[in-house]
Amino acid sequence: MTDLQAEPTTARTDDTPSLTPEQLTAAVHAITDRARTASRILGRANRARKDRVLLAIADALVARRDLVLAANRADVERGRAAGTSDYLLDRLSLDPERIGRLADALAQLAALPDPVGTAVRAETLPNGLRMRQVRVPLGVVAAIYEARPNVTVDIAGLALKSGNAVILRGGSAAAATNAALVGIIRDTLEDHGLPDDAVLTIDEFGREGARVLMEARGRVDVLIPRGGRELIQSVVTNARVPVIETGEGNVHILLDESADEEMAVDILLNAKTQRPSVCNTVETLLVHSRSGAAPAVLAALSRAGVTLHVDDRSRAFLPEGTAAPSATDDDWNREYMQLDLAVRTVDSVDEALQHIRRWSTGHSEAIITNSLASSEEFVAGVDSAAVLVNASTRFVDGGELGLGAEVGISTQKMHARGPMGLAELTTTKWIVQGEGHVRR
Amino acid sequence: MTDLQAEPTTARTDDTPSLTPEQLTAAVHAITDRARTASRILGRANRARKDRVLLAIADALVARRDLVLAANRADVERGRAAGTSDYLLDRLSLDPERIGRLADALAQLAALPDPVGTAVRAETLPNGLRMRQVRVPLGVVAAIYEARPNVTVDIAGLALKSGNAVILRGGSAAAATNAALVGIIRDTLEDHGLPDDAVLTIDEFGREGARVLMEARGRVDVLIPRGGRELIQSVVTNARVPVIETGEGNVHILLDESADEEMAVDILLNAKTQRPSVCNTVETLLVHSRSGAAPAVLAALSRAGVTLHVDDRSRAFLPEGTAAPSATDDDWNREYMQLDLAVRTVDSVDEALQHIRRWSTGHSEAIITNSLASSEEFVAGVDSAAVLVNASTRFVDGGELGLGAEVGISTQKMHARGPMGLAELTTTKWIVQGEGHVRR
Numbered sequence: 112m113t114d115l116q117a118e119p120t121t122a123r124t125d126d127t128p129s130l131t132p133e134q135l136t137a138a139v140h141a142i143t144d145r146a147r148t149a150s151r152i153l154g155r156a157n158r159a160r161k162d163r164v165l166l167a168i169a170d171a172l173v174a175r176r177d178l179v180l181a182a183n184r185a186d187v188e189r190g191r192a193a194g195t196s197d198y199l200l201d202r203l204s205l206d207p208e209r210i211g212r213l214a215d216a217l218a219q220l221a222a223l224p225d226p227v228g229t230a231v232r233a234e235t236l237p238n239g240l241r242m243r244q245v246r247v248p249l250g251v252v253a254a255i256y257e258a259r260p261n262v263t264v265d266i267a268g269l270a271l272k273s274g275n276a277v278i279l280r281g282g283s284a285a286a287a288t289n290a291a292l293v294g295i296i297r298d299t300l301e302d303h304g305l306p307d308d309a310v311l312t313i314d315e316f317g318r319e320g321a322r323v324l325m326e327a328r329g330r331v332d333v334l335i336p337r338g339g340r341e342l343i344q345s346v347v348t349n350a351r352v353p354v355i356e357t358g359e360g361n362v363h364i365l366l367d368e369s370a371d372e373e374m375a376v377d378i379l380l381n382a383k384t385q386r387p388s389v390c391n392t393v394e395t396l397l398v399h400s401r402s403g404a405a406p407a408v409l410a411a412l413s414r415a416g417v418t419l420h421v422d423d424r425s426r427a428f429l430p431e432g433t434a435a436p437s438a439t440d441d442d443w444n445r446e447y448m449q450l451d452l453a454v455r456t457v458d459s460v461d462e463a464l465q466h467i468r469r470w471s472t473g474h475s476e477a478i479i480t481n482s483l484a485s486s487e488e489f490v491a492g493v494d495s496a497a498v499l500v501n502a503s504t505r506f507v508d509g510g511e512l513g514l515g516a517e518v519g520i521s522t523q524k525m526h527a528r529g530p531m532g533l534a535e536l537t538t539t540k541w542i543v544q545g546e547g548h549v550r551r
Numbered sequence: 552m553t554d555l556q557a558e559p560t561t562a563r564t565d566d567t568p569s570l571t572p573e574q575l576t577a578a579v580h581a582i583t584d585r586a587r588t589a590s591r592i593l594g595r596a597n598r599a600r601k602d603r604v605l606l607a608i609a610d611a612l613v614a615r616r617d618l619v620l621a622a623n624r625a626d627v628e629r630g631r632a633a634g635t636s637d638y639l640l641d642r643l644s645l646d647p648e649r650i651g652r653l654a655d656a657l658a659q660l661a662a663l664p665d666p667v668g669t670a671v672r673a674e675t676l677p678n679g680l681r682m683r684q685v686r687v688p689l690g691v692v693a694a695i696y697e698a699r700p701n702v703t704v705d706i707a708g709l710a711l712k713s714g715n716a717v718i719l720r721g722g723s724a725a726a727a728t729n730a731a732l733v734g735i736i737r738d739t740l741e742d743h744g745l746p747d748d749a750v751l752t753i754d755e756f757g758r759e760g761a762r763v764l765m766e767a768r769g770r771v772d773v774l775i776p777r778g779g780r781e782l783i784q785s786v787v788t789n790a791r792v793p794v795i796e797t798g799e800g801n802v803h804i805l806l807d808e809s810a811d812e813e814m815a816v817d818i819l820l821n822a823k824t825q826r827p828s829v830c831n832t833v834e835t836l837l838v839h840s841r842s843g844a845a846p847a848v849l850a851a852l853s854r855a856g857v858t859l860h861v862d863d864r865s866r867a868f869l870p871e872g873t874a875a876p877s878a879t880d881d882d883w884n885r886e887y888m889q890l891d892l893a894v895r896t897v898d899s900v901d902e903a904l905q906h907i908r909r910w911s912t913g914h915s916e917a918i919i920t921n922s923l924a925s926s927e928e929f930v931a932g933v934d935s936a937a938v939l940v941n942a943s944t945r946f947v948d949g950g951e952l953g954l955g956a957e958v959g960i961s962t963q964k965m966h967a968r969g970p971m972g973l974a975e976l977t978t979t980k981w982i983v984q985g986e987g988h989v990r991r
Binding site for chain 1: 591595674676680682684687689690772773793811813814817818820821822825930931932933934935936937938939940941942943945946947951952953963964965966968969970978979980981982983984985986987988989990
């Protein structure tokens with residue numbers, strides 16, 4: 112852990128203001144009250160108004176980028192002085208090009224359909240009652256995330272588009288950048304006659320403020336943690352408000368007995384090396400003991416710079432002289448998010464399913480096979496958000512699967528599972544219209 | 552509170568076995584493991600098999616009803632000796648006719664479509680990837696409820712039909728009855744080659760066992776509390792597993808300025824007196840200060856035996872000489888569930904909405920009006936699961952709205968809102984099929 116990560120998992124206290132617990136609770140609740148009031152107005156804004164303000168925010172980010180970049184430089188310098196790693200400093204850093212990409216993302220959001228008002232069901236019942244179940248905003252969305260300023264703009268945009276007010280809690284290491292971004296967004300909302308309190312931050316209340324937010328049942332309709340495993344687990348454990356768990360991906364690929372060698376090499380290289388730091392990258396390869404493709408796959412991965420953490424039986428598939436550490440339970444459990452891959456040999460699809468049940472985070476699993484029976488057994492037996500046959504796990508992504516914007520990839524079963532789009536930031540309302548109908 | 556209610560809100564200890572906390576946790580976890588294993592088999596059973604077993608359970612309940620009735624008599628006698636109220640004893644009691652109705656409900660469940668395997672989306676993507684998002688069972692469902700044996704059969708049937716294993720925790724006052732019912736269900740499952748562990752009970756582990764169940768995150772996929780406000784609040788507060796909150800209904804009707812008198816009388820009588828003890832019955836009437844229909848409505852309710860708890864301004868609408876207690880905040884907050892109604896006068900739809908926001912449980916609200924503007928303001932402004940115009944709130948019910956079986960009425964926003972059918976006991980799985988697709 113470094114101080115670039117979100118407060119719930121760190122022990123920083125320097126940014127916690129000197130309020131009594133009661134004062135702090137009252138202060139955070141005052142923020143949720145403001146968000147609730149704003150949500151009632153925003154929730155009734157039509158698509159055209161919301162899209163206009165999204166485009167205006169995009170313009171304002173570019174027009175006022177010097178302000179954002181100055182704030183960001185201050186955050187980065189503070190982080191560098193504190194000895195933050197280059198990797199985390201890179202995630203924190205903005206430049207004109209990155210700000211341009213944030214603005215582009217908002218413009219793309221404006222081009223997407225509005226989920227609000229869409230009917231999930233609509234029926235005239237036999238007795239003449241007209242019934243509609245329509246999508247409405249959840250109300251107040253909260254987000255707790257790490258020191259990545261892009262998440263600030265991303266979540267604010269998604270919330271606005273879906274008619275929700277949002278309360279942000281970013282990593283303290285990005286505090287100045289986030290304050291600048293939120294300021295620009297709020298100014299633009301106000302300029303467009305929408306409530307600026309539709310986007311609020313509780314960064315000033317530090318770690319304890321985040322805790323009050325997590326416990327604000329009834330005041331916050333959903334809390335979305337965005338970040339690494341520790342952040343998400345901390346939120347899931349402490350929250351009393353509904354949480355959507357996203358992003359943890361201990362992803363498996365089973366190389367079945369009948370897998371085509373060329374296809375297997377392509378898929379594994381893509382799933383492991385195209386972008387190793389994201390959640391849909393593969394972390395464990397399960398190899399059928401009679402797989403003819405295994406030596407070629409492991410050799411290709413090794414040539415691509417992937418460190419293979421292997422069990423004893425898998426060692427036999429390695430090209431002679433390949434250095435490969437021995438896998439332990441820690442390897443089955445890890446999301447490496449870098450060029451490392453755990454490799455285990457199994458004797459059957461069933462044995463692979465048992466391994467997956469034990470270690471998977473429920474994100475995505477794939478099989479490479481030519482056997483219809485194996486494919487069906489695998490698809491039916493996997494209990495994860497996504498299961499793929501003869502395709503790279505990198506496709507498990509809202510954009511790739513046609514959702515447009517992606518809120519995240521849910522690894523829970525309730526409300527939303529797998530890639531989440533704007534619709535998952537709504538709930539429904541049943542509207543029943545009669546002409547004096549009474550029940551007999 | 553009486554000892555007929557579920558353990559979480561009572562202080563009974565006589566049924567808590569003498570296990571150490573570690574032993575108790577291990578014992579309950581062993582039950583969840585058995586349920587998980589059974590769920591994998593049941594989850595893949597096709598509709599015909601599930602329907603056959605539901606019909607067989609219905610037959611077995613009738614064939615073995617003497618066993619159930621003997622157990623039930625023992626529970627009722629124990630309750631009577633403990634001074635349980637007649638109302639609670641009535642809810643606990645079974646007779647041949649009630650057992651017949653339980654069997655009929657299972658047969659109706661068998662006639663409903665199976666949500667499992669239904670595609671929520673299905674698309675071939677531009678790159679040729681075939682994507683389906685299909686409904687799959689949640690896995691392990693748990694239910695905590697009061698001493699009402701019908702819930703045992705009801706929840707077990709809903710879980711089986713939707714392919715879920717279920718762990719039951721009923722009120723200890725119904726322990727013998729529940730044990731008999733669960734025994735019959737398990738025997739029938741086994742006779743039909745399905746895992747008997749698809750229906751399990753943890754009644755033997757008492758109140759502390761229920762607590763372990765509520766905290767079994769990852770082992771229980773959803774927990775459904777069925778019962779009164781205290782039971783539900785206790786579960787919501789203590790659970791670490793996902794909960795679907797159901798049933799609390801502090802329901803409002805706004806009698807608008809332009810309401811038709813006859814329609815208003817009909818709807819109010821229906822909403823308050825047809826079945827006062829259920830959650831979709833009206834509990835507060837908001838009267839527009841210029842409503843011409845108010846005197847007739849209040850007179851009709853009073854004649855029907857409804858005690859009106861009124862604010863000062865509403866008193867003017869009462870027939871001369873009507874005894875009516877003065878309403879306090881406690882009346883705005885209460886679910887009477889009997890022939891009592893709180894009455895408050897407001898000057899506008901907006902004032903009514905403010906009252907509703909403050910006091911509603913988010914179940915259902917209705918307006919009786921002839922004004923399109925009032926109707927639209929009310930529908931847009933209410934943030935509850937259901938909003939009705941010129942219809943009785945009694946229609947907010949899964950059966951009335953065409954869902955077939957009803958799991959309950961959700962008052963939360965996530966996963967399910969309003970009347971819940973079988974589909975709400977499922978999640979989805981994304982199935983992606985390629986021919987060696989990799990991401991570019």
